[in-house]
Each structure stands twice: as C-alpha cells, then as structure tokens.
Amino acid sequence: RGPNTTNGVQIGEMKIWSGTTQLSSSNLSGLDYSSLLPDYTWSGTLNNNPHGRHALHPVSKLFDGSTLNNDKWFNYCGEAAYIIINLDQLREITGYQFTTAGDGDFRDPVSWEIYGSRSDTEDKWILLDRRLQETTGIPTTRYTSSSFYTIDQSLSTDALTQLKLLEFTA
Numbered sequence: 001r002g003p004n005t006t007n008g009v010q011i012g013e014m015k016i017w018s019g020t021t022q023l024s025s026s027n028l029s030g031l032d033y034s035s036l037l038p039d040y041t042w043s044g045t046l047n048n049n050p051h052g053r054h055a056l057h058p059v060s061k062l063f064d065g066s067t068l069n070n071d072k073w074f075n076y077c078g079e080a081a082y083i084i085i086n087l088d089q090l091r092e093i094t095g096y097q098f099t100t101a102g103d104g105d106f107r108d109p110v111s112w113e114i115y116g117s118r119s120d121t122e123d124k125w126i127l128l129d130r131r132l133q134e135t136t137g138i139p140t141t142r143y144t145s146s147s148f149y150t151i152d153q154s155l156s157t158d159a160l161t162q163l164k165l166l167e168f169t170a
Contacts, residue, residue: 001105001106001107001108001109001110001135001138007104007106007107008074008075008076008077008081008107009074009075009077009081009107009108009109010057010072010073010074010075010101010103010104010107010108011062011072011073011098011099011100011101011108011109012067012071012072012098012099012100012101012102012142012143013061013062013063013064013065013066013067013072013098013099014062014063014073014085014096014097014098014099015096015097015098015099015145016028016085016093016095016096017093017094017095017096018087018091018092018093018094019092019094023063023087023091024063024065025060025063025064025065026088027087027088027089027091028062028063028085028086028087028088029060029063029085029086030059030060030062030063030083030084030085030086031059031083031084031086032058032059032073032075032081032083033082033083033084056074057070057072057073057074057075058073059073059083059085061073062083062085067099067100067101067102067143068102068143069102070101070102070103071102072101072102073101074101074107090118092153093116093128093151094150094151094153095148095149095150095151096114096129096148096149096151097145097146097147097148097149098138098145098146099143099144099145099146100138100139100140100141100142100143100144100146101142101143102142102143103142105140105142108138108140109134109138110131110133110134110135110138111131111132111133111134112130112131112134113127113129113130113131114127114128114129114130114151115127115128116128128151128152129149129151129152131149134147137149
C-alpha cells in the first residue's frame with residue numbers, strides 16, 4: 001500500500017482455519033524464507049542484524065495470539081517477501097485473515113498469493129488464493145482484522161500440510 005517497496009511488509013497476526021477450527025501456534029510454525037534468498041535486497045543493518053528488523057519481528061509472531069506492543073512479523077523485502085508456514089499434520093485450509101500491526105499502514109499487504117503443497121519435499125505448489133490491490137479488505141486502522149478470505153475448495157481438493165503464504169506482489 002505504501003509509497004515504495006523498501007518500507008517492508010508487516011502483519012500483526014495471521015489466523016488460519018481448517019474447517020471451522022482456527023489453528024493456533026501449537027498447529028503452525030513458519031520460516032521467513034525471503035531472508036534466505038541470495039537476492040534479498042535489504043543491505044542495511046538494524047540492531048546489529050544484517051537482515052534488518054525481522055529478527056526482532058520473526059514469523060513466529062504471526063501465531064502467538066498477540067498484536068499488542070508492536071508484536072508482529074516484519075520483513076524489509078516488501079514485494080519480494082514470502083514465508084512458508086508448516087502445519088502439524090495434513091489439513092485442508094479453508095480460510096485466513098490478517099490483523100494489522102501497530103505502525104504505518106503503508107506496510108500492510110494489499111497484494112499476495114497463497115500456495116499449498118502436500119509435502120515439504122515436492123516442488124508442486126497449488127495456487128489457492130490471489131489478491132491484487134485488496135485495499136477494501138485490509139483496514140487502515142491498527143490492530144484491526146482484515147476481511148475473512150475463503151479458500152476456493154475446488155483448488156485444494158487434497159489436504160495440505162504446508163502453505164507458502166504471503167508471496168507479496170505489492
């Protein structure tokens with residue numbers, strides 16, 4: 001949403017549903033994969049971390065149940081950012097929702113793609129959802145939930161064990 005991609009991207013909390021059950025940190029773990037890529041564009045240093053602030057705001061913050069006190073996932077990659085979320089067992093993902101983080105609405109995601117895979121070893125990702133310039137579903141107020149996004153079940157006929165979430169395109 002912001003003026004340029006160097007401002008990064010942030011999410012206060014990520015809620016994921018399997019059927020009518022909202023998954024929690026006991027069901028989910030994640031990896032901020034974009035920081036491991038050789039073309040990772042952030043070259044500055046914050047708090048003695050060459051990858052910027054995302055060490056202070058790791059992907060685990062997405063599922064900790066808190067959005068207060070700037071408790072968030074944050075990544076300077078902007079539109080190059082993406083994370084991989086692992087589920088504890090095979091599950092069909094039926095929906096998701098974000099909570100905005102505590103600062104700058106220009107860092108809120110507005111375009112993303114969500115993929116699913118049955119295995120962390122196979123490279124067969126299925127596109128489950130794509131949002132482009134989703135400005136009406138993402139609020140500008142802080143600590144506020146986005147719209148609820150339903151996964152088209154015709155795209156995910158198999159149970160999924162892993163999601164490649166939030167490959168940002170803007």
